[in-house]
Amino acid sequence: MVSAVTVFFLALPAYYIASSAIGLWRNIQIAKRSGLPYRVIPVYAFNPIWLLTGRKFGTWFVTAYPNLWISKYILLMVPEWAWRYGFEPFAEYGDVFMTVSPVNCHIYIADREVITQITARRDDFPKPAWMYRTVNMFGRNVVTTEGSEWKFHRKVTSPSFGEKNNALVFRETIRQGGMMLRKWTGESGNAGITIKDVLEDTMRLSLHVISGAGFGVKLQWPGVTEDGDLIRPLSKESTHRHTLSFKDALAGLLHNLLVVLVFPKWFLANAPFKWARKAAEASTEYQTYMNELFVEKRKQAMTGEKADGMDIMGALVKNSYGPETLSDEKQKQATTPNGDVERQALTDSEILGNAFVFLLAGHETSAGSLHYVLILLALHPDSQRHMQKDIDRIFGDRPVDEWDYNKDITAMQTSMLGAVMQEELRVVPPVVNIPKQVSDDSDQVVMYQGKQTVWPKGAVISLSALALQRNPKYWPSTGPSKVTGEDNDLADFVPERWFIKNNVNGEEAGIDASAAAAGKDTGRLFYPLKGSYIPFSDGPRSCLGKRFAQVEIMILLAMIFKNYSVELAVDEAADDEAVEKMDDKERIALYEQQRVTARSTMKNCSEIGITIRIKNGYVPIRLVPRGKERFIHLFEH
């Protein structure tokens, strides 16, 4: 006789297949009603079981058999498709299209007018709350809330990001950049050191900048200064004996965010696995540090003492502990019957929640951009040279300590420094797909190509930043691609594009060659049409740290390229002695081969999490004193 257990295990897949088929049929009907082009896929790209079991196979299959009919379907099931294929699927299906799976309808957008509607209608197209669960772990905050609750968080947190505080970001980046350069170029400053863990260092740098400029916690670099990674409490009153530095506690926590969210801390702390115990330690240490900082800031708020810097946490604490203290209970009472929250102050957990998201949002995005931009510049020697000429023009012989935010920033952002930064964010926007959803309350009408389309309630939306920023309707090309031979170069890193006179309205295009070849301040760079350039999103929920990040990236580029060039490291193909003996032709061939490898690593090893980053490989680089380059001078035109 067939046992009940056997029946159960036979019925389970049957039930799964039947419910998937019904779900798919229902979603196809919804897609038909919407009026949008759609593609049916058998499995949702973010289905957790698929992510664990099929993602790698899917990626391999579409790479190995790109022309098979089935690859078209599998392609849209690979979460990295947006990065690997850029604008291609949009060229085929349209600037807005839907994927329909058994689980849901997911709308991808690379149309600027539609994007402008979505970002402006905040209540109709909120953020999908389920995606942000991990980010809420220390308290509700400006990134994860919606409606009037978000408005209040935004109002309280925005003042720290005023123009006057950008000067602090400028100074702290110079301090931290100096320490990173010392690590990268050695004590003598002669460089010649191969840097494999570029991302680890740019992560440290951007974390130190947000800690220092944003929270007044000034951190040092281990191996560079005597008290690097010092382990000490952040409050004079704390007697806690820390086992990790602030940076290691935060980095350890961020690395294990999901684990810490899913398992209780006592369980992790007593687990037989070292990684689990480390995750618990990092989480406890981070929380202790933040509580210490909180105590210090509360003391300052109550005594009216003024802290240095942007003091993000200080501003939040002051709002709650300045004139009058409100407990969590009183805050809740401030909620109106219809759910709107009439707020006067943030609760303690919200202060800690906001502090956490600023540390999180403020470092991973900038670190990734710095990482990619260095590789892209190593791949594009001409652009590197153009940028160095502009750096010389702006800063002359002035030492770094004399660089000045108010005096230098405008020239920086209208020069190749600004163009390089903008172009990197165009070709590799850290948030490749900005997540939104159609409100759960009702379907929404959206105008697309002059027609009304009906977007089903609850549907997931991706503002496809990467594809949008390569859409030939909005972006000028400087000519055929020098990398792939395609008709346009919109998938390539070409900072000189930002000196093209505005041509997107059909006017004649033309590069301001003299400006692109450096030496001239153009007053402003190419000005993208509204909704066509969204690395920092757009509308009322756009990035609060946009200026912070821009200042950080530009100043760091200026510091590095003032005295150094960046080259791909070739150690794995030839050691220094072998390179020394090579003639120009051999060097060109070797570097060309490294360029191919670097491009392939970027394409195939980048993974999309909260942000995009090279995860399953690395591209080693070297800083070389200007004038002592081994390769890139051979590629100059």
Ligand code: HEM
């Ligand atoms: C290159 C660097 C950066 C990029 C590309 C970037 C990009 C973005 C994007 C696309 C969003 C919208 C996300 C969404 O709607 O889901 C966002 C939001 C946000 N970013 Fe950034 N960001 C960067 C740096 C920073 C920095 C340095 C900070 C703070 C120091 C920061 C703080 C925030 C905050 C608080 C929000 C939420 C705003 C709100 O919902 O009202 N970001 N960022």
